[in-house]
Amino acid sequence: MLTHRTEAEKLLERREQEALSLPPFSEIVRGGILTRYRRCGKPTCHCATTKGHGPSHYLQVTIKPGKTEQILLSEDMLPVAQRWVDNYQRWWEALEKVSEVNRQLIRLRAAELSGDKETTGKKSGRAKAQSKARGSEK
Numbered sequence: 142m143l144t145h146r147t148e149a150e151k152l153l154e155r156r157e158q159e160a161l162s163l164p165p166f167s168e169i170v171r172g173g174i175l176t177r178y179r180r181c182g183k184p185t186c187h188c189a190t191t192k193g194h195g196p197s198h199y200l201q202v203t204i205k206p207g208k209t210e211q212i213l214l215s216e217d218m219l220p221v222a223q224r225w226v227d228n229y230q231r232w233w234e235a236l237e238k239v240s241e242v243n244r245q246l247i248r249l250r251a252a253e254l255s256g257d258k259e260t261t262g263k264k265s266g267r268a269k270a271q272s273k274a275r276g277s278e279k
């Protein structure tokens with residue numbers, strides 16, 4: 142019981158930390174940064190023997206299987222897009238981490254509910270409210 146509570150507290154703390162470390166939700170974009178060099182085709186141009194003209198940076202996003210979109214990024218937008226791409230990744234990772242924490246909390250809570258015989262009035266009240274909510278969904 143006590144171990145459950147301490148473990149739950151640790152999990153809640155981890156969840157809190159995760160939430161606090163997140164960047165603003167409005168500053169995210171799915172995709173990746175693509176860097177390209179281009180050859181203009183003139184045989185005498187320096188690009189024929191070097192990497193080519195560039196680099197040019199694009200935000201590349203897969204819209205659906207087989208369909209990608211590329212948006213050319215200006216010098217100003219490159220760091221912004223890069224940050225938003227990173228932020229998207231961090232939100233995604235946070236979703237997974239918090240989900241894992243909550244899975245463990247659900248397990249702990251389930252263990253508490255099934256093992257704990259000193260059920261308080263509060264708890265049974267909550268259980269009643271939950272079954273009522275479930276019933277209203279139908």
Ligand SMILES: [Zn+2]
Nearest residue numbers: 180181186188
């Ligand atoms: Zn060239």
